[in-house]
Structure formats: C-alpha cells, structure tokens
Amino acid sequence: MAKHIRLRSSSWRSGSFIKQLLLALAAVMAVAFFVAVFILFEFEKPVLVLEKEIRFLGGRVELPLRVSDKRSGIRSITITLSQGNKTAPLLEKTFPRQSWFSAAGPTSISEKVIIDAKKAGIKEGDAELMISVRDFSLNGLFQGNLTVQRIKVTMDTTPPKVTVSHAQRYIHPGGSGIAVYTISEKPGRHGVMIDTTLFPGFPTNKKDTYIAYFALPWDAKNTGTTKVFAEDEAGNEATASFTSSFKKADDKRDSVNLSDNFLQLKIPEFEQRFPEMRGTQLEKYLYVNNEVRVSNAQTIAKACANTDQNQLWSDRFIRMPGAGRAAYADQRSYLYNGKVVDNQTHLGVDIASTERVGIKAANRGKVVFAEYLGIYGNMIILDHGQGISSLYAHLSSIDTKVGALVEKDQLIGHSGATGMAAGDHLHFSMLVHGIFVTPTEWWDQHWINVNIKTILNEK
DSSP: OHHHHHHHHHHHHHHHHHHHHHHHHHHHHHHHHHHHHHHHTOOOOOEEEESSOOOEESSEEEEEEEEEOSSSOEEEEEEEEEETTEEEEEEEEEOOOOOSSSOSSOSEEEEEEEEEGGGGTOOSEEEEEEEEEEESOSTTTTTOOEEEEEEEEEEOOOOOOEEEEEEOSEEOTTOEEEEEEEESSOEEEEEEEETTEEEEEEEOSSTTEEEEEEEOOTTOSSOOSEEEEEEETTOOEEEEEOOOEEOOOOOEEEEEEOOHHHHHHHHHHHHHHOTTOOSSHHHHHHHIIIIIHHHHHHHHHHHHHSOOSSOOOOSOOOOOSSEEEEOTTEEEEEEETTEEEEEEEEOSEEEEOSTTOEEEOSSSEEEEEEEEOGGGOEEEEEEOSTTEEEEEEEESEEOSOTTOEEOTTOEEEEOBOOTTOSSSBEEEEEEETTEEEOHHHHHOHHHHIIIIIHHHHHO
C-alpha cells in the first residue's frame, strides 16, 4: 500500500513539473512574440533633413539631404515633382531587406541628389516637390512608417544674363587677375571658369556686380578657355566668354646641395613627425621632399578653401625687409655628392634678415592655419577674403592662433629654420584660391591700383 502511494506521489510531481515547464515555455514564447511584434511593428518614423532651401527648379539643382532610421532601417527614398494633374518621378531608390530583428536597411544616408526638373517636362510656374521616405517596419499594413515632406517650388527655365565689364587683359604663369561682371538676377554658383576650374565670385559694393579673382599655376602653358559662369537658384546656367593674352614667363633655375651635416641636422626633426620613414638619411629626406610635400599641398589647399566673402585687405601687401634668397617658381635641383637626386619647384620667396626677426602680417586677414606642417615647418596662413591668402613658413615661433583677425603689420611670429630650411629665413607665399602665385604683383601698389582698385572704382 505504501509503495502504491509513493508511485502516485511521484507521478503527481512529474505531471506538475511538466505543466510548469509548459507554462514557462508558453510565457517565454509569449514574451518572444510580443518582443518580435514590438521590433517588427515599431512606430518610429524616419527622419528627413534637407540641408538646402529649394525654392526654384528648372535646370540641374543639387539637393543635399540626410535620412536616418535607427530602428528598422531605411527601405526607400522617393522624390516626385507635381504640377496640376501631372506627376513626374525624379528619384526612386530602394534597399533590399538585410535582416528581420536588427536594422534591415541602412540606418543613415547622406546624399546629394541632382534634380533635373527640365527633363521631367514640367512647365514654368508653381509646382510641388515631394520627398517620401519609408522604413522596414511592418507597421502601416506592412508598408512601413512613412515620412513625407512637400515643398512648394517655382519652375524657372530662363537662364540669367551675364555681362563682363572687365577682365584681365594680360596674364602669365603664376600671375593673378580679376573679372568684374553683372548678373541679371540673384545667382547661386558663379565666377570665372578656366577650362574646368571654377574661381568663385563675390559681391562688390555695387548692385548686381561681382568680382572673381583667378590665377594661372606656375607651369601653365596657356590661358585655356576663359569665361564667366553664372547659375541661378533654379539651376539654369549662363556664360560670357572673355580673352586674356598669355605672356610666357622665363624659366628660373636653382640648385640645393645636400650635405651629410645638413641631413644629420634635419632628419631627427622629421623622424619625430613622420615615424613611417625608412632607409638612409637621404632616402628619408627624399620621402619628406616628395610624399610629405604632396600631403602638405593638400592641407594648404583645404585651408584656403573656406574664404571670407568680404575683402579684408587694402592696398599693397607688405614685404618683409631683408635679402631675397630664392624666388617664386625657381626650378630646384637637389644635389648629393655632385649628383641630382631630386627636382622640385619653389613656390614662394625666401627672405633673410636677422635671426628670429619678428614676422608681421602682410595685410589684414584672418588666421586659418597656425601649426607645424612638414616641409614648411611652423607655418601661418592668413585669409584676406575673396580667395586671397598669404603664407609664412619656417617660423621659430607662432605668436597668433586660428580664428584671430590680425591687422596689417601686426606681429604674428618669428623667423626660424624649421621644416626644410637650411638657415633662418622667412618663406613667403601668396595664393589665389589655393593656387600659389608670384608675390611681386601683390607687393606692388602700382599693380594693385591699375589691375584692381581703378577697375572697382570705375565699375
């Protein structure tokens, strides 16, 4: 009898365990089901940010946009243009599902969409641009959460009128020039085009009148195709050609002797900055003179890219007193043990005075770079507005900081021998939209008067 009771008790405990296990499994499945529903049917809509105001369409217009969805990811982006009963698709972009329980599509997209409304066949007048973004949620009858932005626009297919009132008559390699022009309506992008290079234009103190500074590199063989380019807010383009006579410049040659003493002096400085260098002292020097030089040029171009819209400078740029040691566009041959081991172009003017002499701003401008940079050593770049910059290199000390607005003749540093310098001196350069030009024009008040001041006063 006791044995029978023990069997029933054991059987009851076994059945109770199974029942509890099934209930636990059911609870886990229920939780998993609700979690899956919560994930798959999430209600958070995608975020759409337009980084540019669009009011007009007609030609090719760039529309920078940012889209994000951190939950289920982006499924599609659609852009349409409507006018009356007509709707034209401008962009349809879809993404395949990559997963179910994590982001199924990209969580963020930053893109510049080119809208060519003219091809859509929409007539001039009022229209509506609609941007739709869906995510991978199963919400909305499995179609996903939807974000829609509607923008009222005006279709305009008439290009602006551009008139050139002045353009540089003569220009040579390394030379600077200006073009002054009028545009019949408020422009978007505009400036001087030399072949495929755009030199941006800037407003003057006269209505609808603009100025663009341009330059030829030191190795230019001709002026190329020159014209003023203007694009209105609708993306319609207009051009007006002009001719500048090309004046060939004489070749200037120089040589630099690399001694073992010089290499022993300079290489430790570069080893601290560029630990990736390998080989002999000469090989390390050549690495800096080539690879680092290229990288430095990119940094300088970037520093000069964001220029002030206003002219900050006035009259001629000041030349530091002292003897000239090397000229602009000197073709340098580097000799080691009597043999040529490298060739480079010197894109500035070297001026030597006393050791650690005070270096002053050549003209009024904003400090956009003030730190060590490879072959240039301690270096300062001033932005003088509208694409004009000056550069001061090989400094022993930098006595200003990025963001400072300095006046003409204000102390900004002291001369030295950092970087590729063999002795204490200042390497001074002028740049027009990042292109190194000869400083001698900018040091000359007569050149400033004839080529810039008189033109601006007359126009």
